[in-house]
Amino acid sequence: MAHERISNVEALLGIMDSKGIDKALVFSSFAKEVHPGANEELCSALLKTDRLLPCFTTMPHYTGECQSPLDMVESMRLGGSRAVRIFPVHHRVSLHLWLWEELLKVLCERRIPLLVDFSNPTWSADLDYDGLRTVCMNYPELPVILMRASVSADRYIYRLFDECPNLYLDTSYYQPHNGIYNIVTRFSARRLLFGSGLPVYEPDSPLFAVIRSGIGEKDKQDILSGNWERLWGEAEL
């Protein structure tokens, strides 16, 4: 649902069927553009299937553009959502603690996974790893998932994985040579979550990267589904 041309559930499920993907966490591209009520509309649209899990999109609520954290969590509960995605670059709201702490506190108390998407346009873009670290360190019970980190992520990620047990990495754009193997070997497969990038990007690419990574079958299963199911299940709403 992140691409304007894939505007309905059936179309997305059709692509997933062709790629062999059973379930997906999806956000609304309208919600990303701060369209009022888009998160709730997403939840309604997904009622017809149990294969698509709704992910709310938000940002700091002080301008009134988004729900307050507690109101949002109630909407999430009603809509069957257990995850939140933020776009600090797209929304031009940097990860300053004073700006995000009210939201982060509410999410952390409920262990609601936070997907951080810096709208990374290319492998060479600089991401706000300092802001990411601040979030992870100040809310150690909050699962934080860095989205679309690229081939240049390792010099930050290795240090952050040492410091932050609550940090996870989406694999949809993670392309270091033998990178998955090295993270699994040095840290753990539990740090990685398979991401497809659908419907903009080709899921066969990150899928094959896991399959051909040289790691054990259990680790592959964890990355492809188990880790996400655990985080989704641990959220308390």
Next chain:
Amino acid sequence: VIESSDFAVDFPIKDIHGHCGTFATFNVPDAQGAKLDAVIRQNGISEVCIAPFIGLSCACAQSNRMMAELSDKYSSMRGLCLIDPYDASETENQLAYCFEANRFAGLKFHPYYNQVPDDHKGYEAALAYADKHKLFILWHYGGGVDYLRELSSGYPNANFVLAHYGTVWNGEACDDTKKILELVAILDNVYTDLAGSVCYLDALPKLLDLIPYEKVLFGSDLCFLDAAFQLGQTLRAAIPAAAKYAILCGNYDRIVNPG
């Protein structure tokens, strides 16, 4: 359920675009010697043409020596000759070293890292050599439309593989990429590869709507990137079997191992 067999083919996979060694810009693990050979094979690639990172700017002689040693030791690795556009006499030495004393696969031009324009005079000796010996040149993005026309007709026996254009096309953008790809389609000795970090949904079928599959070569960009990304989308692309074979093997054999 997804099985490894979903990504299987019954012919050798050959890769026109690879690198090796350490890299200043980011961490590149397991990128040398036996570890690199193991990762290449783990990905199911039988042969890859390699330009070491160290030679992309100016350490060409060291880079070519490295590849001569690696290709002697590992059948999975073929050398790409790198030349220094700032030093004409050294260019002659390196061409002789790579193609007369050793069996390098072709040449690699990287004007971006050489910090020269695409049409820099320092490449002329290598262009003439490639033309004379019917070699291919893997060219980081290649020149502009007008210069490519000039090269194609001026060096008709050389083959030009314009790196990366096969993966930046998303089927929609009407920009310079489309102009280049339209040129690839019509110039006999100009090709492109699939190397690149971005993998758009169904990008390869869309690419083949624009250019014939005979003009596309599989390139992974390993170990700059995880080879599995471009390989995965190519292996499961909804394209005819003949196209898949040509892109992953046949076109490579025709250009790298002619005759």
